[in-house]
Amino acid sequence: MTDVELRVRALESVLLQKGYIDPAAIDLLIESYEKKIGPRNGARVVAKAWLDQEFKQRLLAEPAQTLASLGFAGMQGEHTTVVENTPKLHNMVVCTLCSCYPWPVLGLPPVWYKSGPYRSRAVMDPRGVLRDFGIELPVETEIRVWDSTAEMRYLVLPMRPRGTEGWSEEKLASIVTRDSMIGTGLPQLPDGMAR
Amino acid sequence: MNGPHDMGGVHGFGPVVPQADEPAFHAKWEGRIFALALAAGRAGQWNIDMGRFARENRPPADYFAKSYFEIWLAGLEAMLAQRGLVSAAEIEASRPLGEPRKVDAILQHDAVEAVLSRGRPTERPASAPARFARGDRVRAKNIHPTTHTRLPRYVRGRPGTIERLCGCHVFPDTNALGQGENPQWLYTVRFDARDLWGAEADRTLKVSVDAWEPYLELAD
Secondary structure, eight states: OOHHHHHHHHHHHHHHHTTOOOHHHHHHHHHIIIIISSHHHHHHHHHHHHHOHHHHHHHHHSHHHHHHHTTOOSTTOTEEEEEEOOSSEEEEEEOTTSOOOOHHHHOSOOHHHHSHHHHHHTTTOHHHHHHHTTOOOOTTOEEEEEEOOSSEEEEEEOOOOTTOTTOOHHHHHTTOOHHHHHTSOOOOOOTTOOO | OOOTTOOTTOOOOOOOOOOTTOOSOSSHHHHHHHHHHHHHHHHHTOOHHHHHHHHHOSOHHHHHHSOHHHHHHHHHHHHHHHTTSSOHHHHHHTSOSSOOOOOSOOOOGGGHHHHHHHOOOOEEOOSSOOSOOTTOEEEEOOOOOSSOOOOOGGGTTOEEEEEEEEEEEOOHHHHTTTSOOOOEEEEEEEEEHHHHHOTTSOTTEEEEEEEEGGGEEEOO
16 A cells, blocks of 8 residues: 555544544545536536527526526535637636536546646646647637636536537437536537537 | 645646546545545534645645645645644554544534535625626735635736626635634636736637635726
8 A cells, every 4th residue: 555545544544433534424425426426417417508598598697596406506516607608709617726616517626627737727828728638729719717716616518519400418418528518628529420 | 825726827837638537536545535524624613715725835845746635635634633633643653642522513424415415605695885896997916915815826916807796705815714704795807818928928818716805906
């Protein structure tokens, strides 16, 4: 075992022996973020918004209540705003100070989101960051970066790709990637389908 | 504090390296420390701003040498030691070296779901009208508190526009010090990239931060 593994194990053991934690609660917290609370939640929201204009308008106007109605509320999603990408505007979300991220809809953030390269460059050179993700936006597209410095959390509503007319909510949700809801990616059409 | 955590606009970190199909936790201990920190926060009764300060308040070399969850471990150890709940010596011994302190709350298995789905909203009733309105030109103050703050360095002294009023929220700068929630109006302030990074900046770029009223003044 590595030093850090040993130290975490020792800390947990002391917390347990002193009666400060319920081990079953620890297991359930981990399981919740491994299995239940993740980007599939957000993908469902996006697919629903693509299919239902009325839902989309509510989602943009009253995001917290609308997300709560689907069961996606709570810890680190208490004050969520949904920002919509358009042909003229691309949104990207960052937390330059640490790792603020909308847990109920996206789960816990990936390593790159919490790392120096992303936190340092997203607010200064977002086009360079997008190139690291293999994305080149048109030069005239406006870019808006949301730095999550308070308890406001942000979910990007990506544009629905052409060629997905008539798709079911489930099929649409399957192309909504986590990165497309952070603004560092675009919905991913299956191989062989042009964007 | 002007700490290592405040990374906006710092050069030299290199490219972003995404990983395909990334798991929530990359090792078992990462999940353990994540959950222990959430649960111990309940027993220790510290707030989110105190927890954040405990993570960022360390020498830059140490902060950069640690992985994200190693910083969580260090922050948790610091909070537990400060409150007399667990000492470094106890962690090294892997057993209690004294009687446990009485704690108000322990996160029980049956309460986890409710705690997660309720969260901890930070909006509070306003005790005074908002000083700024949508469209106002403001400037982020040029301030350098040595304690916890959420005004990143790259916007300090820069002019921006009030885009949105977010309500009155718990003020991290006092909350982190145990000086109370002291709710303040919170605004989304939009900056033109050229006001942040100079004439060469991307002309299509706007950046916003969410800033509490004490961070802002009317632009001249």
